[in-house]
Amino acid sequence: MADVLFKKVDYTxxxxxEKIHVGEIGLPDIQRPFVWQRTKVRDLFDSMYRGFPIGYLxxxxxxxxxxxxxxxxxxxxxxxxxxxxxDGQQRLTALYAVMKGVEVLNKxxxxxxxxxxxxxLKEKFEVWNSAIEKNPEWIPDVSELWNPKTSxxxxxxxxxxxxxxxxxxxxxxxxxxxxxIDRLVKLQDYPITAxxxxxxxxxxxxxxxxxxxxxxxxxxxxxxxxxxLMSVFWDEGRTxxxxxxxxxxxxxxxxxxxxxxxxxxxxxxxxxxxxxxxGFRRARLEHVYSLLRGKDLQTKQFSEAQREKQFxxxxxxxxYVLNLQNWHEFFKVLRQAGYxxxxxxxxxxxxxxxxxxxxxxxQDFQVDHFRLREIIARWFFMATLTRRYSSSPESRMExxxxxxxxARTADDFIRILNQQIDAVLTRDYWEITLPxxxxxxxxxxxxxxxYYAALCxxxxxxxxxxxxxxxxxxxxxxxxxxxxxxxxxxPRKYLVGCKITDNRxxxxxxxxTLVEWSDNIKISSQPPMEYVPKLESRFIxxxxxxxxxxxxxxxxxxxPERWYEMEYPEFLAERRKRxxxxxxxxxxxxxxx
Numbered sequence: 001m002a003d004v005l006f007k008k009v010d011y012t013x014x015x016x017x018e019k020i021h022v023g024e025i026g027l028p029d030i031q032r033p034f035v036w037q038r039t040k041v042r043d044l045f046d047s048m049y050r051g052f053p054i055g056y057l058x059x060x061x062x063x064x065x066x067x068x069x070x071x072x073x074x075x076x077x078x079x080x081x082x083x084x085x086x087d088g089q090q091r092l093t094a095l096y097a098v099m100k101g102v103e104v105l106n107k108x109x110x111x112x113x114x115x116x117x118x119x120x121l122k123e124k125f126e127v128w129n130s131a132i133e134k135n136p137e138w139i140p141d142v143s144e145l146w147n148p149k150t151s152x153x154x155x156x157x158x159x160x161x162x163x164x165x166x167x168x169x170x171x172x173x174x175x176x177x178x179x180x181i182d183r184l185v186k187l188q189d190y191p192i193t194a195x196x197x198x199x200x201x202x203x204x205x206x207x208x209x210x211x212x213x214x215x216x217x218x219x220x221x222x223x224x225x226x227x228x229l230m231s232v233f234w235d236e237g238r239t240x241x242x243x244x245x246x247x248x249x250x251x252x253x254x255x256x257x258x259x260x261x262x263x264x265x266x267x268x269x270x271x272x273x274x275x276x277x278x279g280f281r282r283a284r285l286e287h288v289y290s291l292l293r294g295k296d297l298q299t300k301q302f303s304e305a306q307r308e309k310q311f312x313x314x315x316x317x318x319x320y321v322l323n324l325q326n327w328h329e330f331f332k333v334l335r336q337a338g339y340x341x342x343x344x345x346x347x348x349x350x351x352x353x354x355x356x357x358x359x360x361x362x363q364d365f366q367v368d369h370f371r372l373r374e375i376i377a378r379w380f381f382m383a384t385l386t387r388r389y390s391s392s393p394e395s396r397m398e399x400x401x402x403x404x405x406x407a408r409t410a411d412d413f414i415r416i417l418n419q420q421i422d423a424v425l426t427r428d429y430w431e432i433t434l435p436x437x438x439x440x441x442x443x444x445x446x447x448x449x450x451y452y453a454a455l456c457x458x459x460x461x462x463x464x465x466x467x468x469x470x471x472x473x474x475x476x477x478x479x480x481x482x483x484x485x486x487x488x489x490x491p492r493k494y495l496v497g498c499k500i501t502d503n504r505x506x507x508x509x510x511x512x513t514l515v516e517w518s519d520n521i522k523i524s525s526q527p528p529m530e531y532v533p534k535l536e537s538r539f540i541x542x543x544x545x546x547x548x549x550x551x552x553x554x555x556x557x558x559x560p561e562r563w564y565e566m567e568y569p570e571f572l573a574e575r576r577k578r579x580x581x582x583x584x585x586x587x588x589x590x591x592x593x
Contacts, residue, residue, distance in 0.1 A: 003244055005205070006197045010426050013048075014188035019083075020096050025059070026081035026231065041094040042116055045142070046125045049183065057192060058087035061199035062293075083196065084228055086525065091145040099188070100311040101143035120159075120180035136163045145185050152185050185209045199302070206491045225267035225289050226276075232293075234311055235319055254430045255314045259327055262475035263334055264340045264351050271321055277356035278363070279317030281404070283397035320359060329369075330355050336377040338453030338586055339384070341475035353397050354380040357417070360404065367410040375414050377590050382421045385434075385450040385583070420482050425587070434580040438509050441570075448509035451579050454586020455514070460556040463513050464535040471517070476487075485520040486512045488557075490568055493525035500568060510575040513557055527565030 011019075019025045047054050062082050085092060095112065103111040115128035118139045125142075132138045138157065154179045162574050163169055167477055175328045214340075230238035252258030276288050292314065294307025320326060333354065339345055358376045361367040367375075383389060389396055405418065407413045438447045456470040488495075488511055495506050505511075516521070521532045539550050554561060559576035563571060 004196045005201050009194050011037050011192050012188065013099070013190040013196060016092070016192060016194075017096055017099055019237075019247050020092065023081055023102065024085045025092075026062075031196060036090045036094060038114060038116075040090075041098065041114055042127050043189070044091060044094055045098070045116055048187050049123070050124070053086070054091065054192070057085070057194040058094065059083040059194050060201070061194045061196060084208045085413055086197075086228075096519050098143055101141075101147060113141075113143075115143070118142050118180075118184060118545060120177040123180050130556075136166050139181070142184065146188065147445070150515045152182065156181050159407070166390065174230065223272055223285060226272060226285060226292060227268060229289070229292050230314075232435050233307070234315065237315060238268070239319065241271060242320060245271065259322075261326060261328065261331055263331055263339075263345065264342060265346055266348070266352065270348065270352055270485050272316075274352050274356045274359070275314060275318040277323045277353070277358050277397065277401060278481035279313045280319060281360075283353075283394045283401060285394075291530055307390075314497045320363060321355075326359065326362070328465060330358050333373050333376045333380060334357060336373055337384075337549065337590060338455075338457040339380070339449075340453075340456055340470060340473045341473070343473070344452050345384065346446055346449060347384060347389060349393045350383045353384065353389055353393070353400075356397075357400070361410075365407065365410045366457045367413055369412060370412070374591055375417050376585070378421055379417055381450065381453065382424055383585055385587075386424055387446055388424075423462040430580055430584045431577075434583065435576040438576040438579055440509075441504055441507050445509050446511065450583045450586070451509070452514065454583045454589075455556060456503075457586040457589040458556055458582070461553055463557050463559075464519060464538060465516050467516065474515075484514060485517045487515045487520045487523065489513055489563075490528055490571070491523070491525040494527045495568065498568070505568075505572070506578075508533070510558075510572045510573055510579060514561075532564045556582060 009386055016025070031456055044054060062084060082257050092102065096102070097114045098116055101113070103113055104110050105492060108261050108416070117126045117128050117132045118124070119126070120139065121137065126132060126138075128140055131519060133140045136159075140146070141372070145152070145155065159181070160169065160174060160177060193285060223525065230241075234580075245266055245268050248259040248261070250260060252260055273283070273285070276282055276285060282292070288310075291310040292307065294302045294304055294310070296306060334340075334345075334351070345351060352454050354376055358381060361372045361376065362369070394455060400420070401414050404413065407416055434447060452469070452473075458472065460469050462469055462472060488506070490511055495501075500506065519535065535551065551561070554563070558575050558581070560566065560574055560578070563575075
């Protein structure tokens with residue numbers, strides 16, 4: 001028989017609640033948004049009252065036998081947490097909040113009580129409401145029963161007196177009510193079984209254990225484990241991280257400093273990866289998790305001193321990552337790369353890893369801000385266009401970070417990144433690879449997005465308009481209709497009428513352009529030979545084309561003259577080559593070339 005990695009421990013509900021209360025079991029979720037519906041809390045108490053099982057809990061030994069007092073959540077605890085909760089956090093949060101009568105945070109980050117009501121005669125639980133509050137048949141908030149100051153006998157007598165004041169209470173009910181309330185109070189003796197996994201088990205095996213015993217099969221990752229460790233040993237840091245992300249999802253009030261932006265609304269685990277890249281020069285989180293637990297990777301032993309040292313590094317890097325000046329200064333990088341909003345950014349990972357590299361250049365190499373913005377803008381353009389972080393992003397970023405280990409100066413930093421950019425964006429890439437990559441669907445096509453970024457960089461007008469693409473892509477302007485719309489140059493209905501029905505051909509990036517929404521409506525499904533001359537007529541003066549303006553517009557929009565007279569397959573092939581060249585020109589414009 002294989003070695004057993006866990007032990008089964010039986011608790012009473014009261015014993016578990018007290019261990020959480022003194023801090024021996026780390027339950028930080030009291031200070032996190034509580035995601036369970038209140039009806040699930042009601043059903044949990046109903047199951048226990050009826051004697052039904054409510055499932056195992058899964059704990060993970062911390063690896064420390066002693067230590068100084070710690071703070072978990074908002075309360076000062078008496079003991080260092082010996083157990084981390086891996087599965088069962090919502091159940092324990094619900095039980096702790098109700099039995100201790102403490103507040104939780106709702107999804108809007110507002111403090112509120114979970115109030116569960118109980119009907120002693122019907123032996124029924126319900127979520128509190130105002131009608132229940134006024135009805136003497138109900139105990140509106142069962143938390144009161146477990147308050148240390150509450151006498152069960154006095155509570156029952158008071159309940160009966162209030163009920164008798166409203167109606168006659170038969171002897172049978174007068175006997176049943178105390179029995180039901182007493183049974184409810186004794187839920188504190190309800191047996192709960194926990195599986196406690198050895199501290200020697202690493203996070204990969206822990207994740208596998210979780211998946212195999214969790215019916216939902218929710219997969220944990222290293223970020224989940226690190227966030228749990230932060231909850232226990234640096235809850236203030238996790239709270240700061242989550243608060244930053246929460247504020248980043250809504251526009252601020254006038255005059256309010258905020259992380260909100262038009263590029264990305266990150267989650268805590270995403271920003272955690274930036275902090276890890278900056279502080280530890282790591283993209284893979286498994287080793288960082290072990291370090292934060294205080295594990296010596298050579299001796300495999302745990303040390304509190306080692307843990308505190310590593311957490312100090314994380315604290316320093318997170319402070320830099322969450323610095324609002326850094327955060328908003330970085331977004332100038334994306335604008336310099338031509339990406340004016342999230343609309344054409346297909347990878348949050350590319351944004352976040354670019355932010356990590358920008359921070360490393362700023363903090364560790366003191367690169368001049370002008371040069372730093374330029375090199376990271378070039379890097380982001382390259383990484384986004386080539387999908388650098390779309391497959392095995394951690395491994396790819398790990399390699400990129402490793403390249404910087406030989407850097408000693410700001411010049412080294414810039415040289416190393418430029419060497420990688422030049423190694424990827426070769427002449428063959430621009431002339432062969434990129435046109436071939438544009439031969440596909442428009443859906444999340446990074447070449448298409450890079451083409452629109454290039455139009456911004458080259459200050460191109462919208463097709464058949466004198467308004468600039470960059471102006472109409474301004475994300476701060478919102479209306480029912482977007483200022484710009486992607487338009488089929490050869491409309492779908494027209495192509496179907498020409499017996500071209502393959503969506504891959506119809507929806508190629510080369511068949512799309514940006515036009516003002518009003519033009520898109522007018523064009524509808526007209527053939528190009530019908531609608532184009534009408535739009536070109538806008539640029540006729542005294543019977544003559546302003547040919548320079550129209551030719552420049554066609555060049556920037558990668559359109560041959562009289563493109564609308566071409567055969568569709570010929571048009572696609574030609575435009576793909578021209579689009580690739582415009583993308584190359586846009587990329588060159590980042591550094592002023």
